[in-house]
Amino acid sequence: MKRLLYFSLFCKTLSSSRSPRPHDAALLFAVLPYSASAAAAAAASTTGKHMFMAQYLVDSCGFDQAKATEASKLLKGIQSRQQPDSVLAFLKSYGFDDALVKRLVHSFPNCLLLDVEKELAPKFRAYEDLGFSPSDIVHLVRSNGSVVRTRHERFVPKIEFWLDLLGSKDALVKLFRRSCWILGHSIKKRIQPNLEMLRECGLDGQKLDFVLRFRPTFITQKADTLKSLISRVEDLGVPRTSGNFHCTMCALFLVHPKKFKMLMELFRSFGWSEGDFVAAFQKYPAMLGRSLKTLQRIMEFLINEAGYASSYIAIHPVLLTLSLERRLIPRHMILAALKSRGHCESDYKVATYMKVSETRFVEKYIVVYKDRYPDLSELYASLKHTNASDSGLQ
Secondary structure (H helix, E strand, O other), rough: HHHHHHHHHHHEEEHHOOOOOHHHHHHHHOOOOOOOOHHHHHHHHHHHHHHHHHHHHHHHOOOHHHHHHHOOOOOOOOOOOHHHHHHHHHHHOOOOOOOHHHHHHHHHHHHHHOOHHHHHHHHHHHHOOOOOOHHHHHHHHHHHOHHOOOHHHHHHHHHHHHHHOOHHHHHHHHHHOOOOOOHHHHHHHHHHHHHHHHHHOOOOOOHHHHHHHHHHHHHHHOOOHHHHHHHHHHHHHOOOOOOOOHHHHHOOOOOOOOHHHHHHHHHHHOOOHHHHHHHHHHHOOHHHHHHHHHHHHHHHHHHHHHHOOHHHHHHHHHHHHHHHHHHHHHHHHHHHHHHHHOOOOOOOOOOOHOOOOOOHHHHHHOOOHOOOHHHHHHHHHHHHHHHHOOOOOO
């Protein structure tokens, strides 16, 4: 405060005088001494600390030099290895691997400043009190790293809500693995209103369990998006009272409306009605995840090469979810070879031989005939190899 007062008085003296006198400058530097060597020493000390932490992040956390230098700017308070080593040792004791440690420190460098006993340990104990094992906590942090930098009192109520909703800790751990930032959504503002909206559509009990089990992120979307999705289902002629309403909604959740319209037009070109299309994707929603080009190639092959009727494919849409190169073509060629030799007449027009496991298919359609047709095994291996190479799968 005295230095500021002296400096103010000195400025007033200068302003009232036309030409500053030599001893004015001497007075200023006497009041406000300046040491170039002291400033240089301070700068060198700061730089040294940055260099120390930058090298630490490279050696202990696997950072590259550029990211380590940037992150070290946030870790000015660390002057030795003791503090960051204690944090890393604590995380490793819970089973954190190097990749997760690196990701956590990269997103939250200040975690290396946390006091293990006063901050980290209480958080992890709170999650253990909820029934989580160390490996469960690893999945929790992997899905939502903010549980480390935020007070556990904020997340414990959310975890308790999800535990009650899903019914088990194992189900919640699976949700952590599948859905990043699931705990980042507000229970009051988003999750509960969405649940109420779904219940108004008749999704309760087993139907709601189905949605939560297969599409848990379904209830984390924005309210307007969910309302739009419900309208899309009703526009397809599926009433809320229908037993398939929830299945249809889950299927539509996977695909953008524009793509859905293009898919419908594609299958119409093969003779499907809108009802055929809706029924097909309700049975096998995964078909909607395939590209238009892939679905067109599969339909053309099944109809033009394999001889399936378009209506038959609509009843057995599982065929559209199978690999054209690695399954449909090789298996069809084997069955065609057997048919040409007087076998498999009854099985040729059913989807069974396409759906069975690889082991079962080989046993039933190749091993059984190995004595009479030893060439089948070589033909099948050749077909799979060729088609895999052509499709870039090998």
